[in-house]
Amino acid sequence: MITPDLKIKIGSLEMKNPVTVASGTFGYGPEYADYVDLDRLGAVTVKGICAEPHIGNQTPRTFETASGMLNAIGLPGPGAQGFIDKYLPFFEDYEVPLIVNIWGKTVEDYGRVAEILGDQSRISALEVNVSCPNVKEGGALYGTNLDLFRTVVEEVRSKTAKPIIIKLAPNVAGIKPFAKAAESCGADALAVMNSYPAMAIDIETRRPELANRTGGLSGPAIKPIAVKLVWEAAQAVNIPIIGMGGICGPDDAVEFIIAGATAVAVGTSNFSDPSTAVRVIDGLERWMADHDVALVEELRGTVIA
Amino acid sequence: MKQENTTVLEHRLFHGDYRQLTLAAPAIGPLVKPGQFVHLKIPRLGEAVLRRPFSIFKADDQGISILYKSIGKGTDSMRSLQPGEKVDLLGPLGNGFPPLGAGSTVPVLVAGGYGNAALYLQAKTLPVQGVAFFGGRTAADILCIEEFEALGWDVRVATDDGSLGTRGLVTAALNPWLEEQRSETGDPKSSGLEHLEVFACGPNAMLKAIGDIALENNLTAWLSMDRNMACGVGACLTCVIKRKTGTGWEWARCCKDGPVFEASEILWDEN
16 A cells, blocks of 8 residues: 655645645634644644734624534734734744735735735745635625735735735635636635625524624535535636635545645634544545555546536 | 543433533543533534533543533433443633632622532632522522532522522522621721622623622622633634723633633623
8 A cells, every 4th residue: 555645835835734724713823732733734824814903893703503603703813913922932832834814904904914924934824815704894805806806916925925825705706717816916826715605693683693794604514615616716727726615524625635626724623623634634644545646636636527 | 621532421310401411531530620611522413513611510530520401402412412422522621710819718609500510619629618699590490509518608599480599680699698798897998898709600691790799899709701602722712702901901712711700800891
């Protein structure tokens, strides 16, 4: 039996395996360190950071639904400098590559946070959130309007030499134009997909379950949507895709890679089982060995469709 | 904090609709401090993506037990757990209750419903026993009187329907007792109650009422706050409450920064 090599590359970022965690589901790093050996992961992706501290949404912020959950956390965070001061030193004790998710209220905001964090040698790549469904300013608008989308990607590209990963919105008529635009504006990779805009209502009070009224749906409920979008985006671009949406085990990761993903991210499943990402890594290696797949690259995009 | 695949040792009807679930958890049990909680993955609840948090009622080197009643799909599903079954736990989580403060001589426990599950270990650990106030809808909602009395606590009860103890909310029993305790200190700034220290767990409205009483009387009161949680470990920022700062407020996570907060820290607006 062969011993598979799980190494992959996202631009200049080398990952020893193709498994990271989805931004927003893994805190800023320390939160899960008691439960997961972070150095086992291909990369750690931390919660969205903008240039300035941000307060986020009122509560309630999450609501469990069938095979999924809604969230409208609203990207509270310590700001770029706050992240550097408070959380970056924690990663000095680890070797795992660090991907920082960034967002802004304005195009200039995106540039500023990219510039500040881009100077930090401990950070391996920036994931650009142009698709948060839960912030009023900017947020999803940059992910669904192609002109604004290009402006943001160009701005971030002009401010950092680090690999940039553009996290795409699922709620667009077609994902290919956005995938292509990101690639042509210099993105190193795509993250597909963000949570899907959704809503739940308490039938007794007739009020939305979330203070923000609507939120983003994540978890196994959205996996088939994400697989389709990865499959479509992979046909449109040559840059790598990090697939995410409802990954709970190794089989899910294999499915995303067959659809066209180079890497995958475990999201909501971290909440129910913090060991999910490590299980995915170990299970993926076993699956590849069992199927005589030596490299992730051999499996990628092999869907017969 | 650990993730442990525990085994059901015992699962029994405790009192009224309340059940006690005892789990063999040799990794988590010895780490437990009073007021902490566990995050439990309910087996056979396929469509649920989240765990459910439960206060730790009892703990020892072999494991832990919790008290619960059916309030929804998750707890309904838990009722079928059988001895020998596996249950995945994260824990112990949160900071729990602090020890009795240096200036305090009489600890006071206040619980609404099965909030006293979260107070039992504190009652057992405190160096002196004081008075415990339990409130509930009916006599069937008042648990653990014998357990607390066996530890030497003076238990006072209030029920909404008057079926046990004073009729009314728990404050109907607490407030007259506080007046009895009030001592003349000669200091106009003193409430005469500063020798008391309160530890409370229960519904939000009760905690707010206790917090208000504490603030009015310059009392230290430790409130175990309950908010909907997703991750339980401080990552998702679901269970936040507003905590006062020098200049305003900040979000504090019930799961990681709490669940116990001192009453004067909490900004109740919109919580």
